Amino acid sequence: MSATRNSRGLLDTNIVILARWIDSAELPEEMAISAVTLAELSAGPHLVRGDDANARAERARRSDVVQRAENEFDPLPFDAEAARAYGRISAAVADVGRTPRRRVADLMIAAVAAAQGLPLYTTNPSDYLGLEDLVDIVAVHRPALTP
16 A cells, blocks of 8 residues: 555545545645446435424535535546456455455455556555555545544
8 A cells, every 4th residue: 555645646535525624735736536336326316314493514525525426537547457457356356355246346446546557545455455456545634623
């Protein structure tokens, strides 16, 4: 896992969600997201249950995150090269005793990073254990102030 700042990098979904509270010095100069991250973010508002004030506020917060991501990024696709990388990444995860099916979105994001030759920035580096030889995982400190 890398601790150096790169000029380019792919952001994990958690980085996009927490971006307002993350020190920009920990992020690459040129940031990208994958279409998989946009899919995860787009599902977020729909997964909030209830219709009380707290639920409405949470849906609004999640909608804001989606809108910001759509405005700020042109997502990298999960294409044929990423699909091939996903196979190698799934095998690497299984080799360390983890279940690839339980972390499909994370592994697809890692596959996009591998296919594009980009380091992957995340506040959850443990989600990517076993991928050290395939993707440069950059651990970012999870901010104390979260939504």
